[in-house]
Structure formats: structure tokens, C-alpha cells
Amino acid sequence: MIPLSVPYISGNEWRYLKECLDSGWVSYGEYIEEFEKSICKFTQAKHAIACVNGTAALQVAARVGGVLPGDEVIVPTVTFIASINIIRYLGAEPIFMDCDDHYNIDMEKTIQFIERQTIFKNGRTLNRISGRRVSAIIPVHIFGNAVNLDPLIQICKERNIRIVEDATESLGTYYVDGSIKNRYAGTVGDIGCYSFNGNKIITTGGGGMVVTDNEEYAARTRYLINQAKDDSVRYIHNETGYNFRLTNIQAAIGVAQLEKLPNFIRIKKENFQYYCKEINQIEGLRLAAVPGFANSNYWMYALQVCREVYGKDRDELMSHLAENGVETRPLWYLNHLQAPYKDCENYYIKKAFEMFNKTLNIPCSVSLSREQIDDVIRCLKER
Numbered sequence: 001m002i003p004l005s006v007p008y009i010s011g012n013e014w015r016y017l018k019e020c021l022d023s024g025w026v027s028y029g030e031y032i033e034e035f036e037k038s039i040c041k042f043t044q045a046k047h048a049i050a051c052v053n054g055t056a057a058l059q060v061a062a063r064v065g066g067v068l069p070g071d072e073v074i075v076p077t078v079t080f081i082a083s084i085n086i087i088r089y090l091g092a093e094p095i096f097m098d099c100d101d102h103y104n105i106d107m108e109k110t111i112q113f114i115e116r117q118t119i120f121k122n123g124r125t126l127n128r129i130s131g132r133r134v135s136a137i138i139p140v141h142i143f144g145n146a147v148n149l150d151p152l153i154q155i156c157k158e159r160n161i162r163i164v165e166d167a168t169e170s171l172g173t174y175y176v177d178g179s180i181k182n183r184y185a186g187t188v189g190d191i192g193c194y195s196f197n198g199n200k201i202i203t204t205g206g207g208g209m210v211v212t213d214n215e216e217y218a219a220r221t222r223y224l225i226n227q228a229k230d231d232s233v234r235y236i237h238n239e240t241g242y243n244f245r246l247t248n249i250q251a252a253i254g255v256a257q258l259e260k261l262p263n264f265i266r267i268k269k270e271n272f273q274y275y276c277k278e279i280n281q282i283e284g285l286r287l288a289a290v291p292g293f294a295n296s297n298y299w300m301y302a303l304q305v306c307r308e309v310y311g312k313d314r315d316e317l318m319s320h321l322a323e324n325g326v327e328t329r330p331l332w333y334l335n336h337l338q339a340p341y342k343d344c345e346n347y348y349i350k351k352a353f354e355m356f357n358k359t360l361n362i363p364c365s366v367s368l369s370r371e372q373i374d375d376v377i378r379c380l381k382e383r
Contacts, residue, residue, distance in 0.1 A: 001325045001326075001327055002325060002326050002327060002363045002368075002372050002375060002376060003327050003363060003365060004199070004327040004328060004329055004361060004362075004363055004364070004365075005199040005299075005300065005363070005364055005365050006198070006199070006365045006367065007198050007199075007203045008260075008264065008365065008366040008367045010260060011256045011257070011259055011260045012255075012256040012259065013252075013253050013256040013257070015256075016031065016252035016253070016255060016256050017249060017252050017253065019252065020248050020249050020252050021249075025248050026247065026248055026249050027245075027247050027248060027249075028248055029248030029251070029252075030248070031248050031249075031251040031252040031254075031255055032050050032245075032246060032247075032248055032251040034251070034255050035050055035209075035246075035251040035252075035254045035255050035258070036048040036049065036050050036209070038254075038255055038258050039194070039209050039211065039258070040211075042172075042184075042258060042261070043171075043184040043186060043187050043211060044183075044184060044187065045184075045186070045187045045192075045211035045212065045213060046212070046213040046215070046218075047211065047212050047213070047214075047215065047217075047218030048209050048210070048211045049209065049210045049211075049218060049221045049222050049225065050207065050208075050209055050245070050246035050251060050254075051193075051207070051208040051209060051210060051225055051244045051245070051246055052206060052207065052208065052225075052243075052244050052245060052246055053195065053196075053197065053206045053207060053208045054082070054168040054193060054194065054195025054196070054197060054207075054208035055082040055085070055086060055195075055208070056208055056225070056242065056244040057168075057193035057194070057195070057208030057209060057210045057244075058082070058083065058086050058138070058164070058166055058168070058193050058208075059086040059089050059090065059242075060210060060221055060224050060225055060242065060244060061164050061191045061192065061193050061210050061212075061221070062086055062087070062090060062136060062138070062164050063090055063224065064191060064210075064217050064220050064221050064224070065135075065136055065162040065164045065190055065191050065217070066135050066136065066162055067087070067090050067092050067135050067136050067162075067164075068090070068091070068092070068133075068135065069090065069091030069092065070091065070092065070132060070133070071090075071092040071093075071132060071133050071134070071135040071136070072092060072093050072094070072095050072127055072130065072132045072133065072134045072135070072345075073087045073092050073093070073094055073095065073134070073135065073136045073137065073138060074094075074095050074097060074105075074110060074113070074114075074134060074136070074137040074138070074161075075087065075094045075095065075096060075097065075105075075137070075138050075140075075335070076096070076097050076098075076099060076104065076105035076138075076139070076140055076142075076335075077096040077097065077098065077099065077334045077335045077336045077337075077346065077349055077352050078099040078103050078104075078105075078140075078142060078331065078332065078334065078335075078352050078355065078356070079140040079142065079166070079332065079335065080332055081332065081335055081338060083138055083140050083166050084335050084338075084341060087138075088340070092135070093132070093344055093345075094335075094341060094344050095113070095127070095134070095344065095345045095346070095347065096335060096336035096341070096344060096345070096346035096347065096349065097109055097110050097113070097346075097347055097349070098347070098348060098349045098350060098351050098352050099142075099351050099352045099355055100148075100351065101288075101351075102142070102145040102288070102289075102290070102291050103142040103143060103145060103288070103302065103331075103355060103359075104139070104140070104141065104142050104145055104146075104147045104148070104291075105139050105140065105147060106351065107147070107148050107149075107151055107152060109347060109348055110137070110152065111151060111152065111155055113347045114134075114155055114159060114161070115155075117129070117347070118134055118159070120158075120159050120160075123160055124160060125159040125160060125161055127345075129345065130345070134159075134161060135161065135162060136161060136162040136163070136164050137152070137156065137161055137162075137163055137164070138164050138165075138166050139152070139163065139165060139166065139189070140166040140168075140169075141165070141166070141167050141169060141170035141173060141185045141186075142169065143169060143288075143299055143300040143301075143302055143361075144169050144170045144172075144173050144201070144290075144296045144297040144298055144299035144300065145170070145173070145290055145291055145294075145296055146170065146173050146174075146175060146185050146291055146293070146294035146296065147165075147185075148291065148293060149163070149165075149180060149188050149189065150175075150178040150179055150180055150293075153179075153180075153188070162189070162190045162191070163188070163189030163190050164189060164190065164191055164192070164193075165185065165186050165187075165188065165189040165191070165192030165193070166192075166193060167184075167185045167186030167192050167193060167194055168193060168194055168195035168197075168200070168208070169195070169200065169299050169300065170185040170186065170194075170296075170297055170299065171185075171186070171194045171200070171201055171202065171261070171297060172184070172201065172261055172262075172264075172265050172297035173185040173294055173295065173296050173297045174294060174295055175188075175293060175294045175295075176293060176294055176295055177292075177293040177294075178293060185294070186211055187211055187213070190212065190214065190217070191210065191211070191212040191214065191217050191221075192210070192211050192212070193208055193209060193210050193211065194208060194209045194211070195207070195208050196208060196209070196250075196254055196257075200299065201261065201264055201265070201268070201297055201299050201366075202254065202257035202258055202260070202261055202264065203253070203254075203257060204246070204250035204251065204253045204254040204257070205250055205253065206250065207246050207250045207251075207254060208246075223239075223241070224239070224241045224242055224244070225241070225242055225243075225244035225245055226241065226244075226245060227241040227242065227243055228240065228241025228242075229241070264366045265297050265298065267366050268297065268298035268299070268364065268366060269296075269298050271298075271364065271368055271373060272287070272298045272301055272364075274370070274373060275287055275301060275362075275373060275376075275377070278373075278377045279303065279377065279380060282310075282380055282381060283309050283310065284305065284306040284307075284308075284309030284310025284311065285303060285304070285305060285306070285310055285380060286303075286304050287301055287302065287303060287304070288301075288302040288303075288304055288359070298364070299364070300361050300364055301361060301362050301363075301364045302331075302359050302360075302361060303328075303359070303360045303361070303362050303380075304358050304359055304360075305317055305358050305359075305360060306358065307358075310383075311383050312383070313357075314330060314357060314358055314359065314360050315330070317360060317380075318330065318360055320379065320382070321362075321376075321379055321380075324375075324379045324382075325375075326362070326363065326375070326376050326379055327363065328360050328361060328362055328363075329360070329361045330356075330359065330360055330361075331355060331356045331359040331360075331361075333356070334349070334352050334353070334356055336349060362376060363376055
């Protein structure tokens with residue numbers, strides 16, 4: 001089986017892990033702070049707080065960003081459901097938006113919704129239909145493709161809407177154009193987060209990170225993920241917090257992985273370009289392009305299938321590849337159709353259906369060999 005996306009352990013992981021085990025500092029320890037500092041140095045964020053996973057990071061980031069029970073949060077329908085579930089964890093409700101050609105939230109429709117479907121009153125943006133406060137937007141950088149945040153920043157500032165970036169898939173992606181040129185995905189909004197799950201571009205086995213330039217947000221995040229301790233000696237807690245800390249063992253792996261990230265991105269890009277050269281010669285198949293306004297980390301490759309030309313639809317091709325030992329996955333089922341969210345508001349969703357029906361993610365691991373890529377391409381050429 002050629003796997004879809006697996007970790008690549010190639011550096012100091014064993015050495016740093018042994019240091020943790022030999023020292024006995026497996027839960028707390030110096031590697032946590034080192035990992036946080038390394039993320040700050042890499043992304044140029046002022047503050048980084050390590051968390052147990054990306055979902056936890058996003059949940060606490062949204063809470064710190066001001067999402068309260070009864071609020072509404074603007075989200076894309078195309079994303080892993082964790083991005084939506086955290087809204088419910090906080091007692092709020094999602095408003096679903098369509099996607100663009102890069103699978104990201106449709107910025108034109110999103111701004112249109114804010115301008116036409118909400119009013120700004122007493123410092124709050126209110127939904128004209130529900131009357132609820134729209135307190136935040138969670139743009140998700142899908143597959144490592146940067147969301148075009150440039151046009152969103154000013155209107156969110158004017159409307160007192162927080163931008164909570166879900167950059168769980170896009171560590172290393174950065175903008176090359178506009179007012180946010182040279183900024184990294186995850187660091188443009190008010191607060192952002194990354195994931196280090198086993199299938200991400202770097203991994204700690206699990207793990208996540210909250211990043212922000214806001215000192216108050218950073219301090220509150222650190223407070224909440226450590227069970228909201230107001231007196232750690234006498235165990236006084238004045239708020240409901242979380243046990244969302246990352247372990248020292250996981251952080252040690254993260255430090256080693258982050259050392260290799262630029263090389264991982266280089267390999268991912270080279271493999272993407274090789275795939276493109278071969279696949280785009282097959283009638284009815286193409287790899288989705290990355291946005292021109294940013295440098296992607298090329299985390300996941302999205303194959304687009306035109307059934308009328310290729311002769312197989314997405315599901316038929318998925319079955320054919322599985323029979324030949326190639327692991328793939330379809331695009332996530334659209335979240336506004338999921339059972340827990342089918343009664344939530346959505347706004348003119350159209351493109352997402354097209355993208356869902358034609359998209360198949362293909363093997364993209366850093367460890368993917370040229371021979372394996374050729375095997376995938378050979379299977380794709382078989383009609």
C-alpha cells in the first residue's frame with residue numbers, strides 16, 4: 001500500500017526523546033518552551049503556546065478571541081469537522097460559507113454576507129435574521145493553500161469580528177503579495193493555530209499550537225490550557241479551564257521535526273510539480289493549482305476528476321486505486337449537510353458541491369519515492 005500521508009522521522013527525534021526519558025521530564029520540561037520559541041522564530045509570531053492537539057488549540061483560540069455562548073461564527077463548509085465542532089463546544093452556532101477554486105472559504109461571498117446580512121450596532125455585528133452577535137470568522141487554509149485574507153482584515157476590524165485562523169494544515173505557507181506580504185498563514189488574524197497530527201507536514205504524534213501577537217491573548221491562552229490556575233500551590237481556580245497542555249516528549253519530537261520543515265516543504269513542492277507534469281497530460285485529470293498570492297507548504301495534493309472526459313468518476317477511481325494498493329481519500333463531506341449542522345444557516349453554497357464531487361487526495365508523504373509516484377501515475381493512466 002502506498003499511504004496517503006505518513007510522518008517522516010529523519011532528524012534528531014530519537015536523540016531528543018532519549019534526553020526526555022533519561023531526564024525523567026516526560027510531561028513538563030524544557031522542550032515545550034524550546035518548541036514554542038522555535039515556532040515563534042519560524043513564523044515570526046510574537047507568542048506561541050503549545051497544546052495537546054489542533055482541535056484544542058482552535059477551541060481555546062476561539063474562546064480567547066471572544067466567542068461566547070449564543071454567538072454565531074462564520075465558517076467554511078469545506079473543512080474537517082473539528083473546525084466546526086469547536087464552535088458548539090463554546091455554545092455558539094456556525095454560519096456556513098461556500099468555497100473558492102482553492103477549496104478555501106469564498107471571500108467574496110463572505111464579505112457580501114457581512115455587508116448585506118448583518119448590521120453593526122453598539123459595537124456589535126448582528127445577524128439580521130437571527131439577531132445573534134457574529135463574533136468571529138474561522139478561515140481555514142485548506143490543504144496548505146492560503147486563504148486570501150487581505151480583503152477581510154479591514155471589514156472585520158470595522159465590524160468588531162475576530163479572525164481566528166485555522167492554519168492547522170498550513171505551517172510554512174506564507175503570503176507573497178498584498179498588504180500581508182511575507183506574513184505566515186496563522187499569524188495574519190487576531191489569533192491562529194497549527195496542528196501536529198500524524199498526517200501533517202510535521203508531527204508530534206498529536207499536538208497543536210496557538211500563535212498570536214496579542215500579549216493578552218497569549219497570557220489568557222496559557223492560563224486556560226493549564227486548568228485556569230490562579231494559585232498553583234493552593235489549587236485556586238476562578239474559571240473553568242482545560243487540561244490542554246502538550247507533553248515534553250511530544251515537544252521534543254516537534255523541535256526535531258521543525259528543524260527539517262524547510263526541507264520537507266521543498267520535497268513536497270518537487271513532488272507536486274512532478275505529479276503535475278505527468279497528471280496534467282492525462283485527459284480528464286488535473287491537480288488543483290495553489291494560489292498565486294502565497295507560497296504553499298503543499299501539504300495535501302488535490303486531484304480533480306472530470307468523469308465525462310476521464311471515463312471514471314471520483315469514487316470509481318478511488319476504488320481502482322485501492323485495488324492497486326494506492327491509498328486516497330475524498331474531500332470531507334460538506335459540513336452544512338452533516339447531521340449536527342443541517343439546520344444551521346448557510347449562504348449561497350454552490351462551488352463546494354462541485355469540488356466535493358470531483359476531488360480525490362492522492363499520496364503526498366514527504367517520504368514518497370519517485371518510484372511510488374510513478375506507480376500512482378501508472379494506475380491513473382489505466383482506464
